Amino acid sequence: MRDYKKLEVWSKFHHLYLYIKKEIAVKLPKEEKYELASQLQRAALSVPLNIAEGCGRYTDKDFAHFLDNALGSLNETDYCCFAASELDYISNKEYNIVNKMINESRAMLIAFLKFLRR
Template identity: 70%
Template sequence: MRDYKKLEVWKRSHELNMFIKKSIATKLPLEEKYELKSQLTRAALSIPLNIVEGCGRFTDKDFAHFLDNALGSVNEVDYCALCAMELRYISDDDYNLLNSNLNEVRAMIIGFLKFLRENK
């Protein structure tokens, strides 16, 4: 079992989740409360949660499964952010900052997955 708090990928995904909750979701209009805002915040929370859940597993294969789920959530956040930007709910600058952070987390998860799968 791993201590998720020691993993840089978890730290960055937690920071991403907090950024989305505090700086992005708050800008979405009330009429998006049960649609785009809900989907965006649930997907953002799912990234660190899947890493945490994977850390509780005993095999690298099981852990990789949860990292795959986290990667799926990264892609979900990516699309929600694109929608928010195209609907003009968030600025281009907000979108670019979010996208940069998202790409960093995505790359870290992919790198960790490669590491786990190569070291069977």
């Protein structure tokens, strides 16, 4: 078993979730509370949760399965942020910041997946 808190990739996604929760989701209008805001926060939270859950698995293959799920949730997070930008709920500057964080995190996750699958 691995300690997820010691993984740099988990830490990156933990910080991404906190940023989305504190800086992006709060800017969405009240009418989006149960739709886009909720979905965005659940998708962003799902990424570090999947990494944490995967750390409890005994094989790299099982762990990689949870990392694949995390990647899917990250893509969902990415789209929710894009939609928020397109709907003018967040500024272009805010979107560019979160998009950069998402892309850096995605690259790190994909590299980690490749490492596990070797």
